[in-house]
């Protein structure tokens with residue numbers, strides 16, 4: 001078997017996408033593929049020919065089997081910026097589309113593609129790589145650490161309400177798709193730079209995310225089309241929610257067990273958040289509200305009259321891998337001043353392995369590679385986990401992943417890395 005990595009362009013994108021979707025049990029149409037290229041990747045499909053300078057061909061890759069002359073593995077890196085504690089942002093390779101054909105499993109093809117995507121991220125100057133995993137056991141071998149938790153919620157809407165009423169200056173309105181596609185990205189853009197763990201989203205990303213056709217909007221079973229709702233103060237948009245209704249459950253009769261699925265709810269401030277939730281709880285004949293990918297410090301629990309009616313299922317969210325440790329550690333703010341000597345070692349990340357001194361006044365930090373004796377030793381994935389502040393050094397110490405012989409140093413590490421705002425990432429790619 002001879003496998004080589006090939007770039008993807010107009011000549012092989014259909015085969016590549018078919019290969020990506022096959023491992024997830026789906027068959028893409030030609031128009032789905034064009035939409036992916038035009039919207040999500042923001043490459044005009046017609047321009048996407050071999051050698052076109054308009055296109056960064058490396059970002060999508062295929063593993064090509066020279067014997068069968070076919071693509072048997074797929075991968076790619078979307079372009080994202082992610083907000084870090086303190087409000088700076090870092091460039092992140094958004095690893096996605098990973099799959100190996102079941103005919104070619106466990107021959108190292110996935111590892112070959114991951115190595116390729118990591119080295120191109122380094123060449124491009126990205127600071128980190130991030131991904132959402134189909135299986136949580138797959139990625140720590142490549143140095144990925146769990147950076148944010150994902151909470152999937154189910155709310156028994158008939159047994160609770162909000163314990164706060166809405167501010168009368170906030171107006172809630174349904175909007176059409178055209179206005180939604182203008183105002184929702186504007187609201188999101190004003191929030192993502194203030195939320196630790198949020199990523200940017202291109203207009204193409206929004207077009208792709210909110211795409212609907214007649215089959216999805218007007219279908220008579222399954223899920224309804226999307227309803228778009230925006231909160232306004234003095235006619236300025238301040239928050240949004242978009243949701244579907246499960247048509248099987250129905251919300252037409254008081255015996256129906258109506259199910260409302262919120263795809264996303266984001267607000268610029270607490271009052272708008274409360275007003276949007278009051279709006280949702282006010283929709284009649286709904287028994288169950290479902291919302292996924294919430295952050296772990298979301299205030300809703302404290303806004304419910306009967307908080308136990310909110311069931312929370314917590315799983316892994318964004319996984320992060322260090323590409324440039326110095327840039328990463330210098331970019332975030334810290335909760336206290338201090339100096340630590342940190343050793344990063346293992347997981348085949350020879351390029352970043354070493355001992356680093358981190359000295360900070362809380363806002364400005366200097367990170368240098370040194371030869372001193374480390375205060376604390378850890379794997380790259382442990383540093384990735386601690387970086388956004390969602391996972392504590394103590395948890396990793398108690399699981400024997402972080403090694404430290406002086407408890408005062410561990411306390412300092414915990415103090416410095418603890419965050420005012422728990423990380424939340426709701427962009428699942």
Ligand SMILES: CC(C)(COP(=O)(O)OP(=O)(O)OC[C@H]1O[C@@H](n2cnc3c(N)ncnc32)[C@H](O)[C@@H]1OP(=O)(O)O)[C@@H](O)C(=O)NCCC(=O)NCCS
Pocket residue numbers: 023024097098099100101104105106107108109110111112132133134135137138141
């Ligand atoms: C997961 C998947 C990409 C692995 O592809 P692959 O080419 O068989 O993987 P490789 O042979 O390169 O294996 C690389 C490493 O991962 C390990 N690995 C791969 N799949 C694994 C699995 N399902 N469970 C545990 N370990 C796994 C291998 O043992 C190997 O470990 P090692 O190098 O440390 O010894 C492939 O099985 C697949 O496409 N699965 C369905 C889609 C999917 O889940 N994609 C990931 C999206 S986030």
